[in-house]
Amino acid sequence: MTMSIMRGFVVAMVVIFSVLLSLNNPRGESERAFLSASSSAQEPLVNLVSLASSDGGQDFVTEEMSDGVQSDLEYDFYRETCPEAETIVRSTMAQIYSQQKNVSAQLLRLFFHDCFIQGCDASVLLDDSNGNKNHSIEKQAVPNKTLKGFENVDLIKEVLENVCPGVVSCADILALATRDGIVLADGPFYPVFTGRRDSTMSYHDEALAEIPKPDDNITQTLHLFSVRGFSDRETVSLLGAHNIGKIGCEFIQARLNNFKGTGKPDPTVSPSFLKEMRFVCDDNGTRSSQKSPAPGPTRGLMRERSSGLRGMPYFQQLSSSVPSGRGFDTHYYQSLLKGRGLLFADQQLMANERTARLVRAYASDDGSTFRMDFARAMMKMSKLKAANGSPGQVRVDCSLPLQTS
Numbered sequence: 001m002t003m004s005i006m007r008g009f010v011v012a013m014v015v016i017f018s019v020l021l022s023l024n025n026p027r028g029e030s031e032r033a034f035l036s037a038s039s040s041a042q043e044p045l046v047n048l049v050s051l052a053s054s055d056g057g058q059d060f061v062t063e064e065m066s067d068g069v070q071s072d073l074e075y076d077f078y079r080e081t082c083p084e085a086e087t088i089v090r091s092t093m094a095q096i097y098s099q100q101k102n103v104s105a106q107l108l109r110l111f112f113h114d115c116f117i118q119g120c121d122a123s124v125l126l127d128d129s130n131g132n133k134n135h136s137i138e139k140q141a142v143p144n145k146t147l148k149g150f151e152n153v154d155l156i157k158e159v160l161e162n163v164c165p166g167v168v169s170c171a172d173i174l175a176l177a178t179r180d181g182i183v184l185a186d187g188p189f190y191p192v193f194t195g196r197r198d199s200t201m202s203y204h205d206e207a208l209a210e211i212p213k214p215d216d217n218i219t220q221t222l223h224l225f226s227v228r229g230f231s232d233r234e235t236v237s238l239l240g241a242h243n244i245g246k247i248g249c250e251f252i253q254a255r256l257n258n259f260k261g262t263g264k265p266d267p268t269v270s271p272s273f274l275k276e277m278r279f280v281c282d283d284n285g286t287r288s289s290q291k292s293p294a295p296g297p298t299r300g301l302m303r304e305r306s307s308g309l310r311g312m313p314y315f316q317q318l319s320s321s322v323p324s325g326r327g328f329d330t331h332y333y334q335s336l337l338k339g340r341g342l343l344f345a346d347q348q349l350m351a352n353e354r355t356a357r358l359v360r361a362y363a364s365d366d367g368s369t370f371r372m373d374f375a376r377a378m379m380k381m382s383k384l385k386a387a388n389g390s391p392g393q394v395r396v397d398c399s400l401p402l403q404t405s
């Protein structure tokens with residue numbers, strides 16, 4: 001039994017590596033990053049095997065065949081129609097990143113929210129859904145307008161429109177830019193296939209119901225990821241995206257004084273950690289908007305804007321005791337081991353035996369195991385497909401559907 005799981009795992013790894021290695025990179029800019037990702041990925045095999053046999057190696061074998069995966073994507077889809085497309089995305093991202101390191105985390109979150117709802121179709125970027133003035137769009141549902149980075153996608157799109165008008169979809173731009181942002185933040189490289197089409201619709205109600213929430217318990221989190229075809233192991237690795245960026249105070253505040261309507265703090269937070277989180281995040285919505293807020297909807301908005309800039313990172317602040325080399329290593333998992341998860345949903349990974357075992361495994365090496373799993377889970381996520389079979393379009397403005405007349 002264990003032997004066959006291990007054999008399945010080894011076969012799957014060989015297949016995956018040969019797929020990865022056979023992809024020829026037309027321009028070679030990312031080759032170095034890719035090579036370093038694959039060579040470091042070979043080191044922790046012992047860890048991986050123990051992870052695989054404890055978590056059920058069959059996840060690896062079946063994942064490429066699961067439903068809801070876009071099979072019509074190609075490597076370098078724009079090689080004829082816009083050969084410079086991927087280079088342009090990469091160099092524009094490098095420019096943005098040099099000014100604004102937080103772009104990587106912003107796009108990663110945008111991309112996740114996009115792919116989770118009806119596939120990676122740039123539906124999350126829409127301001128208006130084909131004349132639907134209902135405001136029933138994902139942007140406004142997805143945890144309360146706290147997504148950021150739209151302007152960076154628009155900037156990349158603008159550069160591309162100047163070179164090859166109307167060719168490169170916003171969905172592909174987001175997928176490529178997210179990957180490039182991860183690499184810039186010293187995360188792992190993974191190949192991104194292209195040829196996505198942009199949706200004409202946005203899906204507010206699905207976003208509200210199906211995006212995992214910061215205060216979800218482990219059962220809910222695993223369920224919502226499994227609906228999208230992710231195994232427990234892939235779920236735990238994807239949450240490792242929290243290694244970079246800040247967790248907004250608006251999500252942390254919910255644990256500080258009135259957790260889930262109890263009128264008390266989240267009982268799973270230690271007193272000393274609660275104090276730290278309160279120091280950064282507990283202003284009862286008033287500290288940074290000093291003036292007495294206007295009544296009505298503006299009030300909520302002001303609070304959101306001001307608190308939107310504050311937050312706590314896993315990287316550095318939480319783990320000064322952990323030697324830190326790069327953004328994408330084991331900070332997140334080390335923090336969870338210490339009970340210092342910033343979101344309830346993060347810390348819940350320790351409340352389930354299987355996910356806790358994965359957290360311990362990811363925290364136990366130099367980050368290589370996590371990085372390889374994360375890269376593979378991101379490849380899988382970037383292929384999530386809309387169920388509605390609509391042909392889609394290539395938007396010119398990423399926030400507006402094309403008027404089809």
Ligand SMILES: *[C@@H]1O[C@H](CO)[C@@H](O)[C@H](O)[C@H]1NC(C)=O
Nearest residue numbers: 099100101102103148308309
């Ligand atoms: C992102 O970084 C830029 C510059 O480094 C900063 O001005 C901006 O406030 C940051 N945004 C957020 C949401 O933290």
Ligand SMILES: *[C@@H]1O[C@H](CO)[C@@H](O)[C@H](O)[C@H]1NC(C)=O
Nearest residue numbers: 131132133134135136204205
């Ligand atoms: C407004 O939203 C409701 C439910 O979300 C939907 O049934 C209705 O068709 C929408 N209105 C327009 C004009 O699309």
Ligand SMILES: *[C@@H]1O[C@H](CO)[C@@H](O)[C@H](O)[C@H]1NC(C)=O
Nearest residue numbers: 140141143144145208213300
């Ligand atoms: C914020 O999100 C919650 C559910 O996550 C929803 O009930 C609420 O209406 C949203 N608020 C706004 C202002 O969008």
Ligand SMILES: *[C@@H]1O[C@H](CO)[C@@H](O)[C@H](O)[C@H]1NC(C)=O
Nearest residue numbers: 215216217218219220221351
């Ligand atoms: C998780 O949350 C769901 C929905 O609130 C609840 O039904 C379930 O009992 C919770 N599970 C645990 C283990 O707390």
Ligand SMILES: *[C@@H]1O[C@H](CO)[C@@H](O)[C@H](O)[C@H]1NC(C)=O
Nearest residue numbers: 257258278282283284285287
């Ligand atoms: C925030 O409100 C809670 C309960 O209302 C109170 O105990 C706490 O002292 C307040 N914190 C600040 C910083 O005002």
